Amino acid sequence: MESVKKVLLVFGTRPEAIKMCPVVKALQQRTALRTSVCVTGQHRQMLRQVLDAFAVVPDWDLAIMRERQTLFDITAAALPAIRRVLEREAPDAVLVHGDTTTAFVTALACFYLQIPVGHVEAGLRTYDIRSPFPEEFNREAISLISRFHFAPTESSRGNLLREGHRPETVTVTGNTAIDALRTTVRADYTHPELQWAAGSRLVLLTAHRRENLGAPMRGMFRAIRRVAEEHPEIKIIYPVHKNPAVREAAGILAGHVRIHLIEPMDVLDFHNFMARSDLILTDSGGIQEEAPSLGVPVLVLRDTTERPEGIEAGTVRLAGTAEESVYREFCRLLTDDTAYEAMRRAANPYGDGHASERIADVLASALCGG
Ligand code: UD1
Ligand code: UDP
DSSP, rough: OOOOEEEEEEEEEEHHHHHHHHHHHHHHTTEEEOOOOOHHHHHHHHHHHHHHHTOOOOOOEEEOTTTTOOOHHHHHHHHHHHHHHHHOOOOOOEEEEOHHHHHHHHHHHHHHHTTEEETOOOOOOOTTSSSSHHHHHHHHHHHHHEEEESSSSHHHHHHHTTTOOGGGEEEEOOOOHHHHHHHOOOOOOOOOHHHHHHEEEEEEOOOOGGGTHHHHHHHHHHHHHHHHHOOOOOOEEEEEOHHHHHHHHHHGGGTTTEEEEEEOOOOHHHHHHHHHSSSEEOOOOOHHHHHHHTTTOOOEEESOOOOHHHHHTTEEEOSSSSHHHHHHHHHHHHOOOHHHHHOOOOTTTOOSSSSHHHHHHHHOOOOOOO
8 A cells, every 4th residue: 555645735835825725625525635734924913814714733843934024034043943834844846936035045945955846836927037026036947946846827837838847747736826716705794894895996006126115115115196186086094914014104194084004914814805805006926816707907016027917818907117107007097997807807817726736646646556
Protein backbone atom coordinates (compact mmCIF):
# COMPACT_ATOMS: atom_id res chain seq x y z
CA MET A 1 0.00 0.00 0.00
CA GLU A 2 1.16 3.56 -0.78
CA SER A 3 2.29 5.56 2.26
CA VAL A 4 0.49 8.82 3.07
CA LYS A 5 2.25 11.85 1.54
CA LYS A 6 2.64 15.15 3.36
CA VAL A 7 1.65 18.49 1.87
CA LEU A 8 2.47 21.69 3.71
CA LEU A 9 0.77 25.00 2.80
CA VAL A 10 2.62 28.17 3.81
CA PHE A 11 1.06 31.64 3.65
CA GLY A 12 1.20 34.86 5.61
CA THR A 13 -1.04 37.68 4.39
CA ARG A 14 -4.77 38.31 4.04
CA PRO A 15 -5.12 37.65 0.29
CA GLU A 16 -3.00 34.50 0.40
CA ALA A 17 -5.18 33.20 3.22
CA ILE A 18 -8.43 33.97 1.36
CA LYS A 19 -7.18 32.04 -1.66
CA MET A 20 -5.42 29.22 0.20
CA CYS A 21 -8.13 28.31 2.72
CA PRO A 22 -10.24 26.68 -0.04
CA VAL A 23 -7.13 24.69 -1.05
CA VAL A 24 -6.62 23.57 2.57
CA LYS A 25 -10.22 22.33 2.64
CA ALA A 26 -9.89 20.49 -0.68
CA LEU A 27 -6.64 18.79 0.36
CA GLN A 28 -8.11 17.75 3.70
CA GLN A 29 -10.67 15.69 1.75
CA ARG A 30 -7.90 13.53 0.29
CA THR A 31 -7.13 10.58 2.55
CA ALA A 32 -3.91 9.81 0.69
CA LEU A 33 -2.50 13.20 1.68
CA ARG A 34 -1.69 14.59 5.11
CA THR A 35 -2.18 18.35 5.03
CA SER A 36 -0.49 20.83 7.40
CA VAL A 37 -0.69 24.61 7.46
CA CYS A 38 2.08 27.03 8.43
CA VAL A 39 1.36 30.74 8.63
CA THR A 40 4.31 33.11 8.77
CA GLY A 41 2.16 35.79 10.36
CA GLN A 42 3.49 38.42 7.92
CA HIS A 43 0.05 39.90 8.63
CA ARG A 44 -1.45 39.49 12.11
CA GLN A 45 -4.99 40.82 12.63
CA MET A 46 -5.87 40.77 8.91
CA LEU A 47 -4.70 37.15 8.65
CA ARG A 48 -6.53 36.12 11.80
CA GLN A 49 -9.81 37.49 10.37
CA VAL A 50 -9.54 35.13 7.40
CA LEU A 51 -8.49 32.06 9.37
CA ASP A 52 -11.45 32.58 11.70
CA ALA A 53 -13.87 33.11 8.80
CA PHE A 54 -12.83 29.84 7.12
CA ALA A 55 -12.24 27.97 10.42
CA VAL A 56 -8.70 27.01 9.44
CA VAL A 57 -6.40 26.34 12.40
CA PRO A 58 -2.69 26.54 11.50
CA ASP A 59 -0.29 23.88 12.76
CA TRP A 60 2.48 26.50 12.86
CA ASP A 61 2.36 30.26 13.41
CA LEU A 62 5.74 31.95 12.99
CA ALA A 63 4.34 35.31 14.17
CA ILE A 64 6.94 37.39 12.31
CA MET A 65 4.95 40.64 11.83
CA ARG A 66 6.47 43.87 13.12
CA GLU A 67 5.00 47.33 12.86
CA ARG A 68 6.27 49.13 9.73
CA GLN A 69 8.25 46.06 8.69
CA THR A 70 10.66 46.38 5.80
CA LEU A 71 11.29 43.75 3.14
CA PHE A 72 14.55 42.97 4.97
CA ASP A 73 12.62 42.42 8.23
CA ILE A 74 10.15 39.98 6.62
CA THR A 75 12.81 38.07 4.69
CA ALA A 76 15.28 37.84 7.57
CA ALA A 77 12.64 36.75 10.09
CA ALA A 78 10.85 34.27 7.85
CA LEU A 79 13.77 32.38 6.26
CA PRO A 80 15.22 30.62 9.35
CA ALA A 81 11.78 30.13 10.90
CA ILE A 82 10.46 28.41 7.76
CA ARG A 83 13.61 26.31 7.58
CA ARG A 84 12.87 24.90 11.05
CA VAL A 85 9.30 24.01 10.06
CA LEU A 86 10.41 22.35 6.83
CA GLU A 87 13.03 20.31 8.67
CA ARG A 88 10.52 19.19 11.32
CA GLU A 89 7.67 18.45 8.91
CA ALA A 90 9.76 17.01 6.05
CA PRO A 91 6.88 17.53 3.58
CA ASP A 92 6.74 15.78 0.21
CA ALA A 93 5.53 19.05 -1.35
CA VAL A 94 4.97 22.63 -0.23
CA LEU A 95 2.31 24.97 -1.63
CA VAL A 96 2.83 28.73 -1.76
CA HIS A 97 0.54 31.38 -3.19
CA GLY A 98 1.05 34.33 -5.48
CA ASP A 99 3.73 36.94 -5.01
CA THR A 100 4.22 37.97 -1.41
CA THR A 101 7.55 37.94 0.41
CA THR A 102 6.22 35.04 2.50
CA ALA A 103 5.70 33.04 -0.70
CA PHE A 104 9.11 33.95 -2.14
CA VAL A 105 11.02 33.16 1.05
CA THR A 106 9.19 29.86 1.49
CA ALA A 107 10.00 28.84 -2.08
CA LEU A 108 13.63 29.83 -1.52
CA ALA A 109 13.83 27.73 1.66
CA CYS A 110 12.31 24.77 -0.22
CA PHE A 111 14.87 25.23 -2.99
CA TYR A 112 17.72 25.15 -0.47
CA LEU A 113 16.26 21.96 1.08
CA GLN A 114 15.27 20.49 -2.32
CA ILE A 115 11.60 20.15 -1.45
CA PRO A 116 9.17 20.35 -4.42
CA VAL A 117 7.15 23.58 -4.56
CA GLY A 118 3.65 23.99 -5.97
CA HIS A 119 2.81 27.57 -6.92
CA VAL A 120 -0.85 28.54 -6.68
CA GLU A 121 -1.78 31.54 -8.87
CA ALA A 122 1.27 31.07 -11.07
CA GLY A 123 2.19 32.93 -14.25
CA LEU A 124 0.86 36.44 -13.55
CA ARG A 125 3.21 39.01 -15.05
CA THR A 126 3.71 42.68 -15.76
CA TYR A 127 7.34 42.03 -16.83
CA ASP A 128 8.21 45.29 -15.06
CA ILE A 129 10.36 44.32 -12.11
CA ARG A 130 9.50 47.62 -10.37
CA SER A 131 5.73 47.36 -10.67
CA PRO A 132 4.26 45.93 -8.58
CA PHE A 133 7.22 46.09 -6.20
CA PRO A 134 8.45 43.63 -4.94
CA GLU A 135 5.73 41.27 -6.18
CA GLU A 136 6.82 40.96 -9.83
CA PHE A 137 10.27 39.79 -8.72
CA ASN A 138 8.77 37.45 -6.13
CA ARG A 139 6.48 35.66 -8.56
CA GLU A 140 9.07 35.36 -11.32
CA ALA A 141 11.55 33.91 -8.79
CA ILE A 142 8.93 31.48 -7.43
CA SER A 143 8.26 30.26 -10.97
CA LEU A 144 11.96 29.44 -11.40
CA ILE A 145 11.84 27.26 -8.29
CA SER A 146 8.43 25.59 -8.68
CA ARG A 147 7.79 21.98 -9.71
CA PHE A 148 4.01 22.48 -10.10
CA HIS A 149 2.58 25.68 -11.62
CA PHE A 150 -1.15 26.19 -10.96
CA ALA A 151 -2.09 28.89 -13.44
CA PRO A 152 -5.46 30.60 -12.95
CA THR A 153 -6.05 31.29 -16.67
CA GLU A 154 -4.83 30.35 -20.15
CA SER A 155 -3.13 33.72 -20.35
CA SER A 156 -1.01 33.02 -17.25
CA ARG A 157 -0.25 29.52 -18.61
CA GLY A 158 0.91 31.19 -21.85
CA ASN A 159 3.35 33.37 -19.91
CA LEU A 160 4.86 30.32 -18.21
CA LEU A 161 5.20 28.37 -21.46
CA ARG A 162 6.83 31.33 -23.22
CA GLU A 163 9.34 31.45 -20.35
CA GLY A 164 10.28 27.85 -21.10
CA HIS A 165 8.43 25.94 -18.37
CA ARG A 166 7.50 22.44 -19.52
CA PRO A 167 3.79 22.09 -20.41
CA GLU A 168 3.34 19.03 -18.18
CA THR A 169 4.27 21.15 -15.11
CA VAL A 170 1.58 23.79 -15.79
CA THR A 171 -2.13 23.22 -15.02
CA VAL A 172 -4.88 25.76 -15.66
CA THR A 173 -7.07 25.55 -12.57
CA GLY A 174 -9.06 28.79 -12.37
CA ASN A 175 -8.47 31.15 -9.47
CA THR A 176 -9.17 29.91 -5.96
CA ALA A 177 -10.55 33.41 -5.16
CA ILE A 178 -13.69 32.29 -7.01
CA ASP A 179 -13.84 29.13 -4.86
CA ALA A 180 -13.86 31.43 -1.81
CA LEU A 181 -16.43 33.81 -3.30
CA ARG A 182 -18.90 30.95 -3.83
CA THR A 183 -19.06 30.48 -0.06
CA THR A 184 -19.29 34.10 1.13
CA VAL A 185 -21.85 36.14 -0.85
CA ARG A 186 -25.39 35.89 0.54
CA ALA A 187 -28.68 37.33 -0.69
CA ASP A 188 -29.98 38.13 2.84
CA TYR A 189 -26.84 40.00 4.02
CA THR A 190 -27.24 43.32 5.88
CA HIS A 191 -24.84 45.68 7.71
CA PRO A 192 -25.22 49.10 9.41
CA GLU A 193 -22.68 50.66 6.99
CA LEU A 194 -24.81 49.52 4.04
CA GLN A 195 -27.84 51.10 5.67
CA TRP A 196 -25.86 54.36 5.98
CA ALA A 197 -25.16 54.21 2.23
CA ALA A 198 -28.71 53.18 1.23
CA GLY A 199 -30.17 55.55 -1.39
CA SER A 200 -26.68 56.70 -2.52
CA ARG A 201 -24.29 55.28 -5.09
CA LEU A 202 -21.92 53.15 -3.02
CA VAL A 203 -18.20 53.41 -3.79
CA LEU A 204 -15.89 50.94 -2.05
CA LEU A 205 -12.23 51.92 -1.73
CA THR A 206 -9.07 49.98 -0.75
CA ALA A 207 -5.38 50.86 -1.12
CA HIS A 208 -2.14 49.42 0.20
CA ARG A 209 0.51 48.84 -2.49
CA ARG A 210 4.08 49.54 -1.38
CA GLU A 211 4.93 51.45 -4.58
CA ASN A 212 1.93 53.73 -4.00
CA LEU A 213 2.88 54.68 -0.41
CA GLY A 214 3.71 58.35 0.08
CA ALA A 215 3.10 60.92 -2.67
CA PRO A 216 1.14 58.69 -5.13
CA MET A 217 -1.28 57.57 -2.43
CA ARG A 218 -1.79 61.11 -1.16
CA GLY A 219 -2.50 62.27 -4.73
CA MET A 220 -5.08 59.51 -5.24
CA PHE A 221 -6.80 60.35 -2.00
CA ARG A 222 -6.90 64.08 -2.82
CA ALA A 223 -8.56 63.19 -6.14
CA ILE A 224 -11.11 60.97 -4.40
CA ARG A 225 -11.95 63.67 -1.85
CA ARG A 226 -12.47 66.23 -4.61
CA VAL A 227 -14.88 63.87 -6.35
CA ALA A 228 -16.77 63.22 -3.08
CA GLU A 229 -17.17 66.98 -2.61
CA GLU A 230 -18.52 67.45 -6.13
CA HIS A 231 -20.86 64.43 -6.17
CA PRO A 232 -23.43 64.44 -3.34
CA GLU A 233 -25.05 61.31 -4.82
CA ILE A 234 -22.13 59.04 -3.73
CA LYS A 235 -21.05 57.57 -0.40
CA ILE A 236 -17.58 56.09 -0.01
CA ILE A 237 -16.71 53.26 2.38
CA TYR A 238 -13.00 52.68 2.89
CA PRO A 239 -11.78 49.80 5.10
CA VAL A 240 -8.29 51.11 5.83
CA HIS A 241 -5.38 48.65 5.66
CA LYS A 242 -3.52 48.27 8.98
CA ASN A 243 -0.26 49.64 7.54
CA PRO A 244 0.52 52.84 9.51
CA ALA A 245 1.86 54.49 6.33
CA VAL A 246 -1.52 53.90 4.67
CA ARG A 247 -3.36 55.19 7.74
CA GLU A 248 -1.37 58.43 7.68
CA ALA A 249 -2.32 59.07 4.04
CA ALA A 250 -5.95 58.09 4.73
CA GLY A 251 -6.17 61.19 6.95
CA ILE A 252 -6.76 63.12 3.69
CA LEU A 253 -10.17 61.40 3.45
CA ALA A 254 -11.11 61.79 7.11
CA GLY A 255 -13.88 64.05 8.40
CA HIS A 256 -15.97 64.10 5.22
CA VAL A 257 -19.69 63.58 5.66
CA ARG A 258 -19.95 61.18 2.70
CA ILE A 259 -16.80 59.14 3.43
CA HIS A 260 -16.58 56.47 6.12
CA LEU A 261 -13.14 55.17 7.10
CA ILE A 262 -13.52 51.82 8.85
CA GLU A 263 -11.32 48.93 10.04
CA PRO A 264 -10.36 46.12 7.60
CA MET A 265 -13.42 43.98 7.08
CA ASP A 266 -13.95 40.32 7.61
CA VAL A 267 -13.85 38.63 4.19
CA LEU A 268 -17.50 37.61 4.47
CA ASP A 269 -18.48 41.25 5.06
CA PHE A 270 -16.15 42.55 2.37
CA HIS A 271 -17.38 40.19 -0.35
CA ASN A 272 -20.99 41.13 0.46
CA PHE A 273 -20.10 44.84 0.36
CA MET A 274 -18.43 44.32 -3.02
CA ALA A 275 -21.52 42.58 -4.36
CA ARG A 276 -23.65 45.62 -3.35
CA SER A 277 -21.25 48.35 -4.52
CA ASP A 278 -21.85 50.56 -7.55
CA LEU A 279 -18.14 51.12 -8.09
CA ILE A 280 -14.86 49.91 -6.57
CA LEU A 281 -11.62 51.91 -6.48
CA THR A 282 -8.64 49.79 -5.53
CA ASP A 283 -4.95 48.98 -6.00
CA SER A 284 -5.62 45.41 -4.84
CA GLY A 285 -4.89 42.38 -6.96
CA GLY A 286 -7.50 40.06 -5.50
CA ILE A 287 -10.35 42.53 -5.89
CA GLN A 288 -9.65 42.75 -9.63
CA GLU A 289 -10.29 39.00 -9.77
CA GLU A 290 -13.42 38.97 -7.64
CA ALA A 291 -15.27 42.00 -9.06
CA PRO A 292 -15.83 40.74 -12.65
CA SER A 293 -17.91 37.79 -11.47
CA LEU A 294 -20.00 40.18 -9.36
CA GLY A 295 -20.47 42.60 -12.29
CA VAL A 296 -19.13 45.56 -10.30
CA PRO A 297 -16.99 48.11 -12.22
CA VAL A 298 -13.46 48.56 -10.86
CA LEU A 299 -11.08 51.48 -11.32
CA VAL A 300 -7.59 50.20 -10.59
CA LEU A 301 -5.38 52.75 -8.84
CA ARG A 302 -2.24 51.56 -10.61
CA ASP A 303 -0.39 52.13 -13.89
CA THR A 304 -0.03 48.43 -14.74
CA THR A 305 -1.83 45.20 -14.06
CA GLU A 306 -0.84 41.55 -14.23
CA ARG A 307 -4.54 40.69 -14.51
CA PRO A 308 -5.56 41.55 -18.11
CA GLU A 309 -8.62 39.26 -17.89
CA GLY A 310 -10.80 41.79 -16.03
CA ILE A 311 -9.87 44.52 -18.51
CA GLU A 312 -10.66 42.22 -21.44
CA ALA A 313 -13.99 41.30 -19.80
CA GLY A 314 -14.74 45.05 -19.65
CA THR A 315 -15.33 45.27 -15.86
CA VAL A 316 -11.89 46.63 -14.91
CA ARG A 317 -10.15 49.82 -16.05
CA LEU A 318 -6.74 51.27 -15.12
CA ALA A 319 -7.08 54.75 -13.59
CA GLY A 320 -3.34 55.31 -13.05
CA THR A 321 -1.92 56.79 -9.88
CA ALA A 322 -1.63 60.49 -10.73
CA GLU A 323 -4.15 62.76 -8.99
CA GLU A 324 -5.56 64.16 -12.24
CA SER A 325 -6.02 60.78 -13.94
CA VAL A 326 -7.76 59.28 -10.89
CA TYR A 327 -10.00 62.37 -10.67
CA ARG A 328 -10.84 62.23 -14.39
CA GLU A 329 -11.58 58.48 -14.51
CA PHE A 330 -13.65 58.54 -11.31
CA CYS A 331 -15.74 61.56 -12.50
CA ARG A 332 -16.22 59.97 -15.90
CA LEU A 333 -17.82 56.84 -14.47
CA LEU A 334 -20.15 58.93 -12.32
CA THR A 335 -21.34 61.11 -15.20
CA ASP A 336 -21.09 58.96 -18.34
CA ASP A 337 -23.86 56.35 -18.04
CA THR A 338 -22.86 54.63 -21.28
CA ALA A 339 -19.29 54.12 -20.09
CA TYR A 340 -20.52 52.98 -16.67
CA GLU A 341 -23.10 50.52 -18.02
CA ALA A 342 -20.53 49.07 -20.43
CA MET A 343 -18.43 48.08 -17.40
CA ARG A 344 -21.30 46.78 -15.31
CA ARG A 345 -21.50 43.36 -16.84
CA ALA A 346 -20.88 40.14 -15.05
CA ALA A 347 -18.16 37.96 -16.52
CA ASN A 348 -16.03 35.35 -14.90
CA PRO A 349 -12.64 34.93 -16.50
CA TYR A 350 -11.32 33.10 -13.45
CA GLY A 351 -12.93 29.68 -13.63
CA ASP A 352 -15.84 27.79 -12.16
CA GLY A 353 -15.03 27.90 -8.44
CA HIS A 354 -13.45 24.42 -8.42
CA ALA A 355 -9.80 25.46 -8.74
CA SER A 356 -8.85 23.97 -5.35
CA GLU A 357 -10.11 20.52 -6.31
CA ARG A 358 -8.00 20.60 -9.49
CA ILE A 359 -4.93 21.50 -7.43
CA ALA A 360 -5.66 18.60 -5.05
CA ASP A 361 -6.12 16.26 -8.05
CA VAL A 362 -2.72 17.18 -9.50
CA LEU A 363 -0.93 16.77 -6.18
CA ALA A 364 -2.65 13.49 -5.30
CA SER A 365 -1.80 12.09 -8.69
CA ALA A 366 1.83 13.31 -8.69
CA LEU A 367 2.63 12.32 -5.10
CA CYS A 368 0.52 9.20 -4.66
CA GLY A 369 0.18 8.04 -8.25
CA GLY A 370 -3.61 8.39 -8.44
C1 UD1 B 1 1.65 42.55 1.78
C2 UD1 B 1 2.33 41.96 0.55
C3 UD1 B 1 1.56 42.38 -0.70
C4 UD1 B 1 0.09 42.04 -0.59
C5 UD1 B 1 -0.47 42.64 0.70
C6 UD1 B 1 -1.91 42.25 0.91
C7 UD1 B 1 4.76 41.73 0.51
C8 UD1 B 1 6.06 42.42 0.36
N1 UD1 B 1 3.68 42.50 0.45
O1 UD1 B 1 1.78 43.97 1.68
O2 UD1 B 1 2.12 41.70 -1.83
O3 UD1 B 1 -0.59 42.59 -1.70
O4 UD1 B 1 0.29 42.16 1.81
O5 UD1 B 1 -2.55 43.07 1.85
O6 UD1 B 1 4.72 40.53 0.69
N2 UD1 B 1 -0.12 45.42 9.48
C9 UD1 B 1 -0.74 45.23 10.69
N3 UD1 B 1 -1.60 44.18 10.83
C10 UD1 B 1 -1.87 43.31 9.83
C11 UD1 B 1 -1.24 43.52 8.59
C12 UD1 B 1 -0.35 44.57 8.43
O7 UD1 B 1 -0.54 45.98 11.63
O8 UD1 B 1 -2.66 42.38 10.03
C13 UD1 B 1 0.81 46.58 9.31
C14 UD1 B 1 2.16 46.35 10.01
O9 UD1 B 1 2.60 47.57 10.56
C15 UD1 B 1 3.06 45.94 8.84
C16 UD1 B 1 2.49 46.77 7.71
O10 UD1 B 1 1.08 46.76 7.93
O11 UD1 B 1 4.41 46.20 9.10
C17 UD1 B 1 2.81 46.31 6.31
O12 UD1 B 1 2.54 44.92 6.13
P1 UD1 B 1 3.34 44.13 4.96
O13 UD1 B 1 2.88 42.71 4.93
O14 UD1 B 1 4.79 44.37 5.07
O15 UD1 B 1 2.89 44.89 3.65
P2 UD1 B 1 1.51 44.95 2.88
O16 UD1 B 1 1.41 46.28 2.21
O17 UD1 B 1 0.42 44.50 3.75
N1 UDP C 1 -10.59 42.10 1.59
C1 UDP C 1 -11.15 41.83 2.84
N2 UDP C 1 -11.40 42.87 3.68
C2 UDP C 1 -11.11 44.14 3.38
C3 UDP C 1 -10.51 44.43 2.12
C4 UDP C 1 -10.25 43.37 1.25
O1 UDP C 1 -11.43 40.67 3.15
O2 UDP C 1 -11.37 45.04 4.19
C5 UDP C 1 -10.28 40.97 0.68
C6 UDP C 1 -10.69 41.12 -0.79
O3 UDP C 1 -11.99 40.60 -1.02
C7 UDP C 1 -9.64 40.27 -1.50
C8 UDP C 1 -8.41 40.44 -0.63
O4 UDP C 1 -8.87 40.87 0.64
O5 UDP C 1 -9.98 38.89 -1.49
C9 UDP C 1 -7.46 41.44 -1.22
O6 UDP C 1 -6.46 41.72 -0.30
P1 UDP C 1 -5.45 42.92 -0.48
O7 UDP C 1 -6.07 43.99 -1.29
O8 UDP C 1 -4.95 43.25 0.87
O9 UDP C 1 -4.23 42.24 -1.25
P2 UDP C 1 -3.87 41.94 -2.79
O10 UDP C 1 -4.99 41.17 -3.39
O11 UDP C 1 -3.64 43.26 -3.44
O12 UDP C 1 -2.61 41.16 -2.71
